[in-house]
Amino acid sequence: MKLTTGEFCLFNMKSRMQLLREKGKLLSRKIIDERHDLQLFMLWDFYVEVLRNYNEQKIVRVEPLYNTGLLNIYYGYPVL
């Protein structure tokens, strides 16, 4: 059963990650700097962006991506 972006945002970061693991599809990954990367997920009918400290394996932020214009920044990278 789909959640809306508003409903998705009711949950804390841990739960959002659980939903992404269980329901989401990883579309792409982009390294931002030497410590952080961005992951783009498709979750039901919206996109979710995950900012991660990959050195520490720590999630920093999990938010829906409302501005789909930003999707272009992912397209230069292969979908994993």
Next chain:
Amino acid sequence: MFSFDRGGIFEKNSSFVFMANHHSFTDTVDQIVTDGVIKGILHLHNEDECLSGNTLVLKGEKVVNFGSCSYLGLEFDRRLKEGVKQAVDNYGTQFSESRAYVSVRLYDTLESRLRALFEAAIVVVPTTTLGHIAAIPVLVGDSDAVILDHQVHNSVQTAVTLLKPRGIHVELLRHNRLDLLEERIKILRQKYSRIWYMADGIYSMYGDVSPVDEVRVLMNQYPELHYYVDDAHGMSCFGKHGRGYVLGRQPIHERMVVAASLNKSFASGGGALVFGDAEMARRVRTCGGPLITSGPMQPGALGAAVASAGIHLSDEIYSLQEDLHENIRYTNLLLGKYGLPAVSVSGTPVFFIGVSLPKMGYNMVRRMFNEGYYLNLGIFPAVPMKNTGVRFTITRLHTFAQIESMIGAMAHHLPQALADENISMEHIYKAFKMQMPEEKQIDAEVSSILNKADLRVVSLKSINEIDREEWDSMYAGKGSFDYEGMRFLEQTFSGNLLKENNWDFDYFFVKDRSGKTLLAAFFTSALAKDDMLSPAAVSMQLEKIRNEGDAYYLTSKVLSLGSLLTEGEHLYVDRTSPFWKDAMHLMFEKISALQEQYQAVTVTLRDFHHEDEEMDSFLVDNGYFKIRMPENHSIDKVEWTGKEEYLRTLTPSSAKHVKRYIFRYEEFYDTRVVTNPSPEEVNHWYQLYLNVKSGSYVINTFQLPFKAFENIVSGGHWDIITLSLKPGHEQAGETPGKPVAVMLNYISGDTYNFMIIGLDYRYQDDFKPYKQALYQVVKRAQNLGLKKIHLGFTTSSEKKKIGATIFTPVAYVQAKDNYNMAVLGNISVVEARL
């Protein structure tokens, strides 16, 4: 039709409401639980070698457990397990001494930690239930009053019963109705020192909560108000250091006691009582029965509790709570999206999906089990019969995927179970008084019409609209409700001044395509006394209240199959038809509609044979609980002629009794069959009836109106017998020949129905008119050549002696609201006798 003893005197023909006595209650619970065991839903045992998460192996299948009350999943925490091991290593498997003497030292550690956790005085108890039993009798003083929330946990109600022998005032409050609570406080505070309002923090079935903040406002307003809350399900899941739902909302008040369980989320076993007043805690610790005479928490549990308390006192508890609340949030979201009839949405880990009738509950729980989910059946007595549901709990250990797949499965199976059981979604929403989504309502109506297209329902309001021959073909000889009997009832119980004497009549037929009647029944809706079958002492107390001005105290509308005045097989159903159950379903729908129309609190389907297992199972599955009616009596074969032959039909001891107490006295009486009585005679008979009625509490009913007697003497099917003492035996000043007993009997087919009696008590010792009356009834039936005599309820010993056989019919009851019954159940019989 009833008759019963009052020192040898009895009344007949009383109204009929069923107040389940304790025995019937136990029988019903036994029946339901046994049914659940047979269906493989209850009394299960897991088959896992060990447990480590939220799955169980039951009946060879691995299922996800949605029934655990260990909401934080701490039972698998390594630190708690180590705490148990270390405690057992240090102190053994048990420390078997009363805490009044010596406690194992772990108690000190635990109590110290719990004091810090609650920031209040505490007493550790072996279980929450024992905590209630220890605390309530100590806390509640003889000059106090107790108000129980209608849905407060059974363990609190059990402890409160210990107050009854002390004559302490106990009453029930409709669930969470604080407006009514305030009204009662205003009244009770004038008479009682303290008023204890007892409630649950989180209610264990529907998962709804006590309005803690509002109670606090009342406590501040009324210094007499004390708040005793069982927060077993809230412990650990809410509040600072996991101190629970109640104390998570408000700090403890000096007039507040909270019972917390350590046997749910705390994961150790045991319980704790939390007090706003340290002196209260001291007294409970010193005087609480189980704390003096019962065993303590054992070292293993104490070791786990100390470790758990350590977690609660750290910040880790908040992370555990948050995980749980995320799961609860997700569950609530999905229940809404799938449109499941969740009975309460309150942010607690307890959920209840309403399914209405027990058979639906069994069906759904079984289906969910087959899908790999173990859920609880929420059934009577935990909830009313018509409010059966699938109860499930969410813990921190569940994953979103488990939650979604379980709810998705429930949404998938609910329509199929509804179809299996011939129940509509509308029925469920109605049972729980919930608004139904409009489109589902339309679907349900269409489906209902299609399912029942082959059967035709006829509803009528008066016997005059029905063909006499057709009615009598079904009902003649079955009681006093043949065609003429119904006319008598309609004429008598309409157009009266008193509301209890005005009944609503409804006739109901289900016919098949050919016009053949598959089912026929008549229903009456009437006001009745809720204590009708309560102990006489309780009725005496209630009558005192009624006589003091509150004439309708604890009375309510009852919708009865049959009527309050008739007795026998009121339901005609053609069991040879393959559609008889469909016809019954149509009758249930009619009953629901009538119940709503007349605002009847109780529905009673009565006079069923107690050994009819198929009907029994069918009615219970459809939400009725069975109760035993009082013993009934009949003489089924009147085949003797003359006294000697009659005596030979009796046992030797009964024959001896009849000779000694009946035949010997017969010569003192003039027995008359009266056909055209004068108004004075009728008036005298009514007074004789009132003599019996006025002192009769065993079956407590409204008295018949005088109009009933007027209609009886003008009706063709009635047969009236009077007993008058021969001249010279009357008391001084009495008119010779004036009747000392009158028996009003109804003839239907070949059956003689003994309906009403009036007696002059003054002659009871010397001339035994009651025994004589019984015999004369039998003799009259024989003289008329009738084959069968119905003698009515109770006075078994007397009726047995004149040759009656005893049978115990059963009734099936469905209460929309069991509040009045619960109030009755809490009236102290001891108090009533004062």
